[in-house]
Amino acid sequence: MNRMQGQDIDGSRLQEKDRLQGQEKDRDNPLTNGGQTRSATVVRLLGSTSVVLVALDVWLGLFVTPPDRFMGNLVRLMYVHPPVAWVAFLAFGLTAVTSLGYLWPRTRDHRLDMVAGASAEVGVVFTALTLVSGSIWGRPTWGTWWTWDPLLTTTALMFVLYIGYLALRRSTGTPESVAKRSAVAALIASVDLPVVHFSVLWWRSLHQPPSVLNPDLSPTIHGSMAWTLLLGFVAFTLVFVWLTYWRYHLAMMRSGIDKLKLEAAISERQREAQGTLEGIGAGVSN
Amino acid sequence: MLRSAMLVAAKDLKIEMRSRVLLVQVVPFAGVVFFLFAFALNQHQSLLNEASGGLFWLAVLFVAVLSVQRSVSVDSEDLAGESLLMTGIDPAGVFLGKVAALTIELLVLETVMLLAESLFYQAAIRSVASIALTALVATLGIACAGILYGALSAGSKVRETLLPMLMLPVVSPVLLGAASVWPGAGHLAGGSRWMLLLSGFAVLYLAVGSAGYGVLAEAR
Structure with a gap:
């Protein structure tokens, strides 16, 4: 009787151990994503808030704010263009910081590399939006879609540099070697970030100096226009966080799938090898 | 480190x-590039003469891409690069050595290309000292960036396409600076500023390359 009770206790302990191990596996497995319902709610909330704020910014920019004394209605594009450009800088800045974190042996973690890649991808999209919105603004203002202005040229260079970075991320090699090479490339590319920002001040440029982040740190925009611009910065920053999170999540899932595929291939080979050995064994005994 | 570099x-x-390889394949390639530039500009002599500085440095960049690929492939064959690092040699020394070799090779190629350009485009070679100084600083910058990006793309199967994509946008300030201080380019007033840019570029990539080459060599 006691022996049977002992067996039951051992069995329930084993079941409990299995359950805990299963939970641990679920937590680590990006495919099942177990126990992350709270973070999913936060992300959903973040997504809906960012979409609402962008819509509000567009409405304020198009219908509430007054036209500019010099630029007229063209100023409405400014509620989108500077925030989009800011997000591009933020994205590449995050890529540089996480790449540095990955290269630093004490903080090396493959998740930092994933964040760097996700952020750079979103950054490239926002740089493209910056170039397109700037070009749309340039046509009526400067009379041309494109001019070899220092700010435009360095921004276009930044765009190409990060496309190269993304191409490097897709190159062949072990995940660790690709991550290391990409991290170095991201740090080199980040040298262009201050050059782009200060190009307006360093060289004679057609582009106006920054309205908010100027050297005197005194914004040259006021009233409802300033608030709409500020809202634009907040809204697009939230969009960036939301998109980067999903891109990172997708990258983690892909990495999980790759790991599962590798494990499946290894166990298949092991089964094949075992079958072959058993066949040989049967042949010998016959 | 310097001994390793040497x-x-x-x-x-x-x-x-x-x-x-450089003499037999890259020099003729540079000649072809000069011919193609002339065809593209309809053999307009005065236009070719005016743009000779920019065309020269553009041709140098094309030649540099081929030379970097050659330099990387020398190390990729039979795991030569890995074997070299396994001897315990300082990676910064390897980087500096490869940069020195590539700089010398490119300077020799540039001398041949300059003579070819003066022959085909009838561009007068003025201010030899100025050209030599510009060539030395600009070539050092190109070599540093080239070896660094060569190491970045070394382990990839698409190295041939990846290298120019990564390297050419980065070295574009060198093209801009070197073409601007070319004698007769009309920008000599700001020459010292361009030379500062070229020197800054070379020093920056020399520092980044010396620090980062070890990481890249490990990740190959």
């Missing part, structure tokens, strides 16, 4: 002297 530079130059 040994690596001597090794790369010796390989080049024996194989003569």
Whole structure:
């Protein structure tokens, strides 16, 4: 009787151990994503808030704010263009910081590399939006879609540099070697970030100096226009966080799938090898 | 580190002297590029003469991409690069050595290309000292960036397409600066500023390359 009770206790302990191990596996497995319902709610909330704020910014920019004394209605594009450009800088800045974190042996973690890649991808999209919105603004203002202005040229260079970075991320090699090479490339590319920002001040440029982040740190925009611009910065920053999170999540899932595929291939080979050995064994005994 | 650099530079130059790939393949390629530029500009003599500085440095960049690929492939064959690092040699020394070898090779190529350009475009070679100084600083910058990006793309199967994509946008300030201080370019007033840019570029990539080459070599 006691022996049977002992067996039951051992069995329930084993079941409990299995359950805990299963939970641990679920937590680590990006495919099942177990126990992350709270973070999913936060992300959903973040997504809906960012979409609402962008819509509000567009409405304020198009219908509430007054036209500019010099630029007229063209100023409405400014509620989108500077925030989009800011997000591009933020994205590449995050890529540089996480790449540095990955290269630093004490903080090396493959998740930092994933964040760097996700952020750079979103950054490239926002740089493209910056170039397109700037070009749309340039046509009526400067009379041309494109001019070899220092700010435009360095921004276009930044765009190409990060496309190269993304191409490097897709190159062949072990995940660790690709991550290391990409991290170095991201740090080199980040040298262009201050050059782009200060190009307006360093060289004679057609582009106006920054309205908010100027050297005197005194914004040259006021009233409802300033608030709409500020809202634009907040809204697009939230969009960036939301998109980067999903891109990172997708990258983690892909990495999980790759790991599962590798494990499946290894166990298949092991089964094949075992079958072959058993066949040989049967042949010998016959 | 300097001794390692000299040994690596001597090794790369010796390989080049024996194989003569740059002489047999890259020099004719540079000639073809000059011909194509002339065709593109409808053999307009005065236009070619005016743009000779920019065309020269653009041709140098094309030649540099081929030379970097050659320099990387020398190390990729039979795991030569990995074996070199396994000897315990300082990676910064390897980087500096490869940069030194590539700089020397490119300077030799540039001399030949300058003579070819003066012949085909009838561009007068003025201010030899100015050209030589510009060539030295600009070539050092191109070599540093080239070796660094060569190491970045080394392990990839698409190295041939990846390298120009990564390297050419980065070295575009060198093209801009070197073409601007070219005698007769009309920008000599700001020459010292351009030279500062070229020097800054070379120093920056020399520092970044010396610090980062070890990480890249490990990740190959």
